[in-house]
Amino acid sequence: MTDTTAIEVQQLRFGWKPDQPVLQIEHLHIPKGQQVFLRGASGSGKSTLLNLLGGLMSPQQGQIQLLDQLLNTRSQRFRDRFRADHIGVLFQQFNLLPYLNLIDNVTLPCRFSSLRRQRAGNPEAAAESLLQALGLQSFVEHPVKTAELSIGQQQRVAAARALIGQPEILLADEPTSALDSDSRDQFLTLLSQQCQQHQTTLVFVSHDLSLSHHFDRVIDLSEINHKGAV
Numbered sequence: 453m454t455d456t457t458a459i460e461v462q463q464l465r466f467g468w469k470p471d472q473p474v475l476q477i478e479h480l481h482i483p484k485g486q487q488v489f490l491r492g493a494s495g496s497g498k499s500t501l502l503n504l505l506g507g508l509m510s511p512q513q514g515q516i517q518l519l520d521q522l523l524n525t526r527s528q529r530f531r532d533r534f535r536a537d538h539i540g541v542l543f544q545q546f547n548l549l550p551y552l553n554l555i556d557n558v559t560l561p562c563r564f565s566s567l568r569r570q571r572a573g574n575p576e577a578a579a580e581s582l583l584q585a586l587g588l589q590s591f592v593e594h595p596v597k598t599a600e601l602s603i604g605q606q607q608r609v610a611a612a613r614a615l616i617g618q619p620e621i622l623l624a625d626e627p628t629s630a631l632d633s634d635s636r637d638q639f640l641t642l643l644s645q646q647c648q649q650h651q652t653t654l655v656f657v658s659h660d661l662s663l664s665h666h667f668d669r670v671i672d673l674s675e676i677n678h679k680g681a682v
C-alpha cells in the first residue's frame with residue numbers, strides 16, 4: 453500500500469444475503485493513473501464491486517483502500533465526503549437534471565466539494581473546456597437544456613460532470629450501453645484522453661469485450677472473484 457496506489461482491495465467478502473456471497477476477492481491492486489476494463493458476465497457482481505469501491509456500501513469482511521484512505525472502517529458520512537472529493541461516477545442512467553443547462557449540470561460536483569471547486573479553478577470555464585474536449589462545443593455556444601440532447605450527447609455531459617475538478621478516480625458502469633459501436637469508440641477515445649491528461653484512475657465496467665483495446669488492463673471478474681470457494 454504505497455502512495456502509487458489508487459485502489460487496493462484485500463480479503464473482500466460481500467453478499468446481499470449472508471449465506472449467498474456475491475464477491476470474494478483476495479487481492480486487487482490498481483495503481484494510480486491506470487485505466488482498467490472490468491469485464492464479467494451479467495449478474496457476476498461488477499456493479500456491486502463498483503458500489504463497494506465508491507463507498508456506497510460496505511463489505512461484510514475485508515479492506516478497501518482508496519488513495520491513502522481505508523474506507524471500509526469509516527462512517528457513511530466520511531465515505532460520502534470522500535466520494536464527493538475524490539471520485540467521479542458515471543452510470544448507465546446519466547442522472548442529469550433535465551431542467552438545468554449543460555454548464556449547471558457539469559458544475560454540480562463543485563457545489564458538493566470545495567476541493568473539486570478549487571481544482572476546477574473557475575468551474576464554469578472548466579465545464580466549458582470539458583464540454584469542448586468531449587465534442588459539445590456547439591452547445592456551449594448555443595445553450596440548451598439537457599433534456600433536448602440525444603443519448604450520446606447526454607452521456608458526454610455526464611462524463612464532463614464526472615471529470616470536473618479532477619477526481620483521482622473515475623468509476624464508470626456501462627455508460628456506453630445505449631450507443632452504437634462508432635459512438636461508443638469515439639466516446640471511449642475522448643474519455644481515455646481526458647483520464648490520461650489528468651492521471652485519473654479509471655475503472656470501466658462492461659461485458660462488451662470489443663471495447664477492451666481502449667484500456668491499459670483488462671480484469672475478468674471471474675478470475676479474481678472466488679465466491680463459493682471453500
Ligand SMILES: Nc1ncnc2c1ncn2[C@@H]1O[C@H](COP(=O)(O)OP(=O)(O)OP(=O)(O)O)[C@@H](O)[C@H]1O
Nearest residue numbers: 468469474492493494495496497498499500501659
Ligand atoms: N440491491 C440488490 N439486492 C439484492 N441482490 C442484488 C442487488 N443488486 C444486485 N443483486 C444481485 O447481486 C448479483 C450481482 O449483481 P450486479 O448488478 O453486481 O451484477 P453485474 O455483473 O453488474 O450485472 P450486469 O452486467 O447484468 O449489470 C446478482 O445476482 C444480483 O441479482
